[in-house]
Amino acid sequence: MYQSIQLxxxxxxxxxxxxxxPNNKKILDRTRLLAGLxxxxxxxxxxxxxxxxxxxxxxxxxxSCAAGTVVFQSTxxxxxxxxxxxATTLVDGRVLAAGxxxxxxxxxxxxxxxxxxxxxxxxxxxxxxxxxxxxxxxADGRVLVVGGRGKGGALSSAELYDPALGxxxxxxxxxxxxxxxxxxxxxDGRVLVxxxxxxxAGALASTxxxxxxTGIWTDAGNMAFARFRxxxxxxNDGRVLVVGGNSSTGALASAELYDPxxxxxxxxxxxxxxxxxQTATLLSDGKVLIVGGxxxxxxxxxxxxxxxTTGIFTFTGSLSTARASxxxxxxVDDQVxxxxxxxxxxASSEFYDPVxxxxxxxxSLATGRSAxxxxxxxxxxxxxxxxxxxxxxxxxxxxxxxAFVDHRSLASSELGSxxx
Numbered sequence: 001m002y003q004s005i006q007l008x009x010x011x012x013x014x015x016x017x018x019x020x021x022p023n024n025k026k027i028l029d030r031t032r033l034l035a036g037l038x039x040x041x042x043x044x045x046x047x048x049x050x051x052x053x054x055x056x057x058x059x060x061x062x063x064s065c066a067a068g069t070v071v072f073q074s075t076x077x078x079x080x081x082x083x084x085x086x087a088t089t090l091v092d093g094r095v096l097a098a099g100x101x102x103x104x105x106x107x108x109x110x111x112x113x114x115x116x117x118x119x120x121x122x123x124x125x126x127x128x129x130x131x132x133x134x135x136x137x138x139a140d141g142r143v144l145v146v147g148g149r150g151k152g153g154a155l156s157s158a159e160l161y162d163p164a165l166g167x168x169x170x171x172x173x174x175x176x177x178x179x180x181x182x183x184x185x186x187x188d189g190r191v192l193v194x195x196x197x198x199x200x201a202g203a204l205a206s207t208x209x210x211x212x213x214t215g216i217w218t219d220a221g222n223m224a225f226a227r228f229r230x231x232x233x234x235x236n237d238g239r240v241l242v243v244g245g246n247s248s249t250g251a252l253a254s255a256e257l258y259d260p261x262x263x264x265x266x267x268x269x270x271x272x273x274x275x276x277x278q279t280a281t282l283l284s285d286g287k288v289l290i291v292g293g294x295x296x297x298x299x300x301x302x303x304x305x306x307x308x309t310t311g312i313f314t315f316t317g318s319l320s321t322a323r324a325s326x327x328x329x330x331x332v333d334d335q336v337x338x339x340x341x342x343x344x345x346x347a348s349s350e351f352y353d354p355v356x357x358x359x360x361x362x363x364s365l366a367t368g369r370s371a372x373x374x375x376x377x378x379x380x381x382x383x384x385x386x387x388x389x390x391x392x393x394x395x396x397x398x399x400x401x402x403a404f405v406d407h408r409s410l411a412s413s414e415l416g417s418x419x420x
Contacts, residue, residue: 070337070349070363070416072384076119079111081411083388086135087373088143090163095375095383096123098145098161101131102409106151110161110168113385113413115377120413123166128157134183136191138212144171144191146210149179154198158210158217171215176206182232184240186260189213192220194242194258197228202248204228207258207265224267225254231280233288235308241268241288243306246276250296255306255313268311273302279328281336283354289316291338291352294324299343303352303359317358321348327374328352329382337362337382339416345370345388349416363419367412382416 078097085100085107095113097120099106108129111120126145133148133155145168146158154177159168174193181196181204191210197203203226208217223242230245230252240258244251251274257266271290278293278300288306290313292299301322304313319338326341336352338359347368350359365384372387389410 069419070351070382071419072349072363072365072414072416074366075383075413075415076113076117077413078120078386078411079122080107080109081409082107082131082386083371083409084131085373085386086133086145087375087383087385088135088137089375089377090137090143091141092163093378094163095377095385096135096143096161096163097373097385098135098143099126099130099133099148100386100409103407106131106149113383115379115381115383118415123161124168126168127159127170128155130155132179134181134193136183136185138185138191139189140212142212144183144210144212146183146191146193147174147178147181147196153177154179154196172210172217174208174217175219176204176208178204178228180228180246182230182242184232184234186234186240187238188260190260192232192240192258192260194232194240195223195227195230195245202226203246220258221263221265223256223265225252225256227252227254229276231278231290233280233282235282235288236286237308239308241280241306241308243280243288243290244271244275244278244293250274251276251294269306269313271313272304272315273300275300277324277342279326279338281328281330283330283336284334285354287354289328289336289352289354291328291336292319292323292326292341294342298322299324299341317352317356319350319359320361321346321350325370325388327372327384329374329376331376337416339374339382339384340365340369340372340387342370344368345390363416365414367410367414369410372410377415380417383413384416385413386410 082100087097098110106129108125111122113120130148136144143161156174156177158171160171178196182194184192194207195204205222205226207220209220227245231243233241243255253271253274255268275293279291281289290304299322301319303316305316306313323341328338334354339349340346345368347365349362369387375383390407
């Protein structure tokens with residue numbers, strides 16, 4: 001089996017040092033926790049400790065993008081312009097971008113961003129070109145990429161990227177090909193894949209679980225509602241909340257909970273507004289913030305909060321600008337930064353304050369974009385990469401209706417940092 005000890009190499013060898021980042025004592029405490037994975041006797045203990053490390057590290061390092069206005073500046077460009085790709089923060093702080101599309105082109109290429117140099121460098125290609133796939137950082141530091149669309153339609157294949165080797169290998173196949181699905185890391189280190197769309201068959205209700213220890217996919221039961229372009233969020237109690245999405249009849253308001261201990265699905269309260277292409281962000285109090293998205297014919301400015309203790313969604317403050325296919329990143333003090341999205345596309349960003357339940361306009365991107373990716377870096381900056389630089393053709397002239405045909409993709413990347 002691939003050893004979880006592998007992930008400690010770069011962090012315990014001196015890359016994290018006093019004065020390297022703000023609040024370095026807290027970071028070093030978390031580094032010691034990660035280094036302690038070497039002596040952990042249980043795989044579960046190692047995996048949970050690793051997840052706690054990443055969660056704590058992200059909250060500490062988010063301070064550069066915390067309060068005040070975020071200013072975006074250009075950084076190195078992607079080797080290949082791409083949208084609907086994945087971007088995954090690796091254990092050593094670099095970011096892996098994989099797959100994606102631009103117009104009719106579908107990419108197998110992958111590249112890595114190094115925050116130290118501000119540059120992207122090509123790494124080895126995926127085994128299969130794909131876009132609208134999902135990527136998940138595993139507890140051992142590898143990255144699982146699964147599904148998506150290829151030249152012939154939806155894909156069932158899955159691949160593992162090993163950052164130490166810079167290479168990909170196939171790792172089992174889904175029982176059902178799917179795209180526009182979700183992939184969520186469970187507390188025990190397995191990965192839950194939900195819904196999505198199969199070529200010619202519409203939305204899927206089926207779900208599957210991947211076990212990195214065996215490389216095998218198993219059935220995880222059906223959701224009550226078939227859906228794609230939805231969200232899935234790991235709650236503090238280990239359950240997974242699936243919200244909204246699209247179906248053959250339009251946008252969904254329904255939500256469901258998966259219990260990995262019992263292996264069962266149950267419905268929970270409905271959204272107040274049916275939506276897809278929204279974001280879902282877990283807040284520090286355990287609630288989930290649902291932001292924007294698309295109704296059947298227009299983008300949404302509304303936001304809702306889900307409370308796991310009551311199972312109820314309630315409206316909170318609305319965005320100043322309706323947006324879909326945007327990003328929403330949790331920052332320090334529980335603020336959430338929403339960036340870009342369809343409707344121009346948008347260059348604007350907004351802060352959400354959970355205490356007041358209100359949004360505040362922040363800085364703008366140099367280039368408006370949608371279907372981009374946002375990654376919080378270890379130095380506290382927010383990396384924005386790729387995406388569509390034009391609204392997809394076919395929408396209304398006032399940009400209220402997002403289009404459904406892929407268009408020109410961007411190679412540019414930007415870094416957001418706070419200005420008090």
